[in-house]
Amino acid sequence: MPVRRLPLADCLGLVLAEDLVAPISLPPFDNSAMDGYAVRAADVAGASAAEPVELPVADDIPAGRVDLVPLRPGTAQRIMTGAALPAGADAIVQVEHTDGDTELVTVFAPAADGLHVRRAASDVAAGARVLAAGQRLGPAQLGLAAALGCRELPVRRRPRVLVLSTGSELVEPGEPLRPGQIYESNGVMLAAAVREVGGEAELLRFVPDDVAAFHATIAGHLADADVVITSGGVSAGAYEVVKDAFTGRGVEFVKIAMQPGAPQGSGRYEGVPVVTLPGNPVSAHVSFEVFVRPALRAAMGHRVTDRPTAVARITAAITSPAGRRQYRRGAYDPSSGRVVTPVGGPGSHLLSSLAIADCLIELPEDVTAVGVGDEVTVILLEG
Numbered sequence: 001m002p003v004r005r006l007p008l009a010d011c012l013g014l015v016l017a018e019d020l021v022a023p024i025s026l027p028p029f030d031n032s033a034m035d036g037y038a039v040r041a042a043d044v045a046g047a048s049a050a051e052p053v054e055l056p057v058a059d060d061i062p063a064g065r066v067d068l069v070p071l072r073p074g075t076a077q078r079i080m081t082g083a084a085l086p087a088g089a090d091a092i093v094q095v096e097h098t099d100g101d102t103e104l105v106t107v108f109a110p111a112a113d114g115l116h117v118r119r120a121a122s123d124v125a126a127g128a129r130v131l132a133a134g135q136r137l138g139p140a141q142l143g144l145a146a147a148l149g150c151r152e153l154p155v156r157r158r159p160r161v162l163v164l165s166t167g168s169e170l171v172e173p174g175e176p177l178r179p180g181q182i183y184e185s186n187g188v189m190l191a192a193a194v195r196e197v198g199g200e201a202e203l204l205r206f207v208p209d210d211v212a213a214f215h216a217t218i219a220g221h222l223a224d225a226d227v228v229i230t231s232g233g234v235s236a237g238a239y240e241v242v243k244d245a246f247t248g249r250g251v252e253f254v255k256i257a258m259q260p261g262a263p264q265g266s267g268r269y270e271g272v273p274v275v276t277l278p279g280n281p282v283s284a285h286v287s288f289e290v291f292v293r294p295a296l297r298a299a300m301g302h303r304v305t306d307r308p309t310a311v312a313r314i315t316a317a318i319t320s321p322a323g324r325r326q327y328r329r330g331a332y333d334p335s336s337g338r339v340v341t342p343v344g345g346p347g348s349h350l351l352s353s354l355a356i357a358d359c360l361i362e363l364p365e366d367v368t369a370v371g372v373g374d375e376v377t378v379i380l381l382e383g
Contacts, residue, residue, distance in 0.1 A: 001156040001226070001299050008146055011137045013198045014155040015301035020131035022148055025121035030085040032061075034116040037076040037098060037105055038089035041113040053107045060102070061086065076105050085117060092116035124148070134303045156301040159199045162225040163191045164218065166233045166241055167279065168209045185351070186231040186284050190277070193288050194229070197296045207241075209233070214245045222272050226299075229292060232279030234263045242276050251276065257365060258325045260348035261287040280348035286327045286360065289379070308380045310359075312340040317371045320346075320363040329357035332378050340378050358382045 003017040032038065039055065047053040055076040059069050063082040071077055071088035079085070079092065091111035099106040124130055130148070131141055137155065145153055165187030173183045184205055191201035202225070207217050222228070233242030234253060243253055243265065251267035251274050260283040265276035275292055277284045294305040312332060320326035329343040329350075340361060344353025359378040363370065370376055 003154050004157045005152045005154050007152050008142050011153050011155050014137055016131055016135045017154040017156050019129050019133050022124045022126050022128050022130050025126045026124040027118050027120055029120050031118050032079045032083050032092050033118050034092050034094040035081050036092045036094040038079045039076045039091055039093055041091040044107050045110050047107045047110050049108045055105055057103055057105050159226040159299050161194045161199050161201050162221050162228045163187055163201055163203045164207050164230040165205045166207045197293055199296055209241045211245045214241050222270055225272055228274045230276045231284045234265050234276045281351045282354050283348040310378050311375050312338045312378050313373050314376050315339055315341045318342055319369045322368050323365055325365050326363040328361040329353045330359045330361040332359040
C-alpha cells in the first residue's frame with residue numbers, strides 16, 4: 001500500500017514505513033525520579049535518624065518549571081517527580097526520609113551521588129533509531145513517538161476492500177424469512193475479518209444474481225477499492241453470477257486441493273484485484289484465513305503475514321480426503337500439555353462450530369487419518 005503521513009491517533013495497528021530516528025533525547029534533561037528534595041550528596045552524607053541534617057529550603061520545583069535557580073551549597077530545593085534537576089544538585093532525598101518541611105527540612109538518611117536522578121538520554125539518545133520500518137504500531141510505539149515530539153508518522157495506509165455478497169436467496173438479518181431464503185452472513189463475517197486485519201471494508205450486500213445487474217451494481221464502487229472480495233456464485237451450478245460475470249474479464253476460476261473451500265477465483269477486473277470465495281460460510285472464512293488475510297497483511301507491510309502455529313496432540317480421531325489439505329475447526333488447550341479437540345464435523349455449513357473454535361487443525365494432502373494422541377499442526381485464530 002502507498003505511504004501516508006497520518007496523525008498518531010490514526011496509526012494504531014498500522015505498519016511504520018520508515019525508520020524513526022529520535023529527534024531529541026529521552027529524558028531530554030536530568031530530572032527527579034521521586035518527590036523529595038534536590039541536594040548535594042556531600043551535604044547529607046552523614047545524615048541518619050540519630051543525627052539528622054537540617055538544610056534550608058531555598059526553592060520549590062514543580063514538574064514543568066523552566067526558570068530554575070542553581071542549588072547553593074548547604075541548601076535544598078523541594079522537587080516533584082519529573083521536575084528538572086537544578087544545576088549544582090546531584091542527588092534526590094525522597095520525601096519519606098525527611099520531615100517534609102518547606103522552610104527548613106530535616107534529612108534522616110544520606111543520598112549517594114546520582115540517587116533517584118534520571119539522567120538525560122538514559123532512555124534514548126538523540127539520533128538513535130528507536131523504531132524500525134516494518135514495525136507494527138501499538139500503544140507503546142505510539143507513546144514513544146509522542147514522547148519524542150512526533151505529531152504524525154509515515155505508515156502504509158489501510159487497504160480499502162469492497163466486500164460483495166451475492167445470492168437471491170439472501171435476506172437481511174431481522175427481516176422475516178420466506179421458504180427457501182436464508183439470512184445473509186458472509187458479508188458481515190468477511191467485512192469484520194478485513195477490519196480485524198486492519199483494512200477498511202465497504203460491504204455491498206444483496207448483489208443480484210444477474211450478470212448485467214451485477215456489473216452495474218459494482219461499477220460505482222470500484223474506483224475507491226484496492227481489492228474486491230466476493231462470496232458465492234463460483235461453483236458449477238446454473239446460477240453462478242460471480243463466475244459468469246468475471247469469466248473472460250481477467251479473473252481465473254479453479255478448484256483448490258483443500259477442504260473446505262475448493263472453488264476459488266482470483267485476478268483483476270477493471271484493473272482492481274479480485275478474490276472470489278466460496279458461498280458456504282465456513283469455506284469463505286477458511287479461504288479468507290488461508291489466502292486473503294496473509295495478502296492483506298503483506299500489502300500493509302507487516303513482517304509476519306501468517307497466523308501463529310503450534311504442534312498439539314489431538315484428542316479425537318479424524319479423517320481427511322486424500323489429495324486435499326483439510327482445515328478442521330478446533331479448540332486448543334496449551335495448559336493441558338498442548339492438546340487440541342476437534343469442534344464439529346468437516347461440513348462447510350457448520351458455522352456454529354466455527355464460532356466457538358479458536359484454531360484450525362491443518363491436515364496435509366498426504367494425510368488421510370490421525371488417531372488420538374497424534375501430533376497435528378494447529379493455526380491459532382486468537383491471541
